[in-house]
Amino acid sequence: MIPRRIAVLILSLAIILVFFCSFLIDMSENNDNVNTGVRVLKSMLDSPTLRALSVPEEHHDRQLVFIGDVHGMYDKLLELVDKLNFETTPEMELVFLGDFITKGPDSTKVLDWMIKHEGRVHFVLGNNEFSVIMGALDMGLLESKMLNNEQGHDVTGTFKKSHAELAQQLNPSHYTYLFKNAAVVLEFDMEKTRQRFIAVHAGILPQDYDFERRHVILKSDVFSILNMKFVNEENSMETSREKQTKHWKRWYKLWEKELDNHHTKEQITILYGHDAKKGLNLRKYTKGLDSACVKGGKLSAMHYMYDPHSNSYKETLVEV
Numbered sequence: 001m002i003p004r005r006i007a008v009l010i011l012s013l014a015i016i017l018v019f020f021c022s023f024l025i026d027m028s029e030n031n032d033n034v035n036t037g038v039r040v041l042k043s044m045l046d047s048p049t050l051r052a053l054s055v056p057e058e059h060h061d062r063q064l065v066f067i068g069d070v071h072g073m074y075d076k077l078l079e080l081v082d083k084l085n086f087e088t089t090p091e092m093e094l095v096f097l098g099d100f101i102t103k104g105p106d107s108t109k110v111l112d113w114m115i116k117h118e119g120r121v122h123f124v125l126g127n128n129e130f131s132v133i134m135g136a137l138d139m140g141l142l143e144s145k146m147l148n149n150e151q152g153h154d155v156t157g158t159f160k161k162s163h164a165e166l167a168q169q170l171n172p173s174h175y176t177y178l179f180k181n182a183a184v185v186l187e188f189d190m191e192k193t194r195q196r197f198i199a200v201h202a203g204i205l206p207q208d209y210d211f212e213r214r215h216v217i218l219k220s221d222v223f224s225i226l227n228m229k230f231v232n233e234e235n236s237m238e239t240s241r242e243k244q245t246k247h248w249k250r251w252y253k254l255w256e257k258e259l260d261n262h263h264t265k266e267q268i269t270i271l272y273g274h275d276a277k278k279g280l281n282l283r284k285y286t287k288g289l290d291s292a293c294v295k296g297g298k299l300s301a302m303h304y305m306y307d308p309h310s311n312s313y314k315e316t317l318v319e320v
């Protein structure tokens with residue numbers, strides 16, 4: 001039996017997918033399409049349905065590998081999956097932490113590879129995937145300020161010409177894939193060991209997690225989840241890519257403090273990318289895996305595998 005919450009999420013996703021596909025089929029330029037585009041984007045930004053998906057444990061020989069920002073570095077990706085023996089390890093699943101396209105040379109090859117391995121590949125959206133999707137919908141939207149979401153972020157502010165150019169190169173099957181699987185947070189619930197892995201592109205806050213019901217309930221908006229680096233300690237609903245005043249802290253510091261104080265029986269680990277400037281950033285509860293491979297750095301991944309002796313999933317850093 002599929003839990004009801006997940007069924008509702010799947011149904012909502014299916015509705016949004018049908019909605020978007022019908023939009024793709026008729027890409028002729030008219031105001032209806034602009035309105036549809038605005039509605040799709042607004043639903044992504046504001047609706048809770050796309051926000052968090054739970055992936056329950058199926059069997060404990062499952063292996064999970066969380067991969068930092070690939071940014072179109074296809075050769076690096078191949079090198080990594082080779083090192084992981086992905087092709088010959090059927091119980092291994094990959095989780096891309098967003099920003100797997102844009103900036104590097106081979107974004108479409110990366111997407112094609114992910115589609116080819118769809119059953120064993122998961123991803124969360126990054127700010128760059130989101131910008132490319134904006135570019136696909138309509139350039140005209142970007143001039144309008146219709147897309148500013150409820151918390152007043154200028155979601156068009158991070159949009160660049162390169163996003164529009166890549167949006168032109170992607171084909172309908174790329175978009176169908178992105179929308180069918182679109183989530184901004186993935187939770188991996190390892191029931192046997194009571195470990196919980198939360199995958200997110202930029203960051204997430206303790207207020208987005210319901211400690212009693214033991215799952216993510218996003219209160220932060222989607223733009224924050226895809227972009228945050230700092231959070232205002234005096235008002236934790238405010239996040240930013242930059243440090244604004246001395247009261248702004250790196251978002252993960254809130255988790256490190258919260259989880260040390262919280263007597264939760266579960267072991268929560270948050271895996272994220274996005275912060276190439278900071279680079280590899282491994283802490284007790286949070287693991288930053290963007291090592292700037294598009295700028296000549298490494299491509300970093302965290303591999304979790306069940307260890308019967310300790311009855312827990314053990315982590316191993318894998319880099320190329």
Ligand SMILES: [Mn+2]
Pocket residue numbers: 099126127128201273274275
């Ligand atoms: Mn990013």
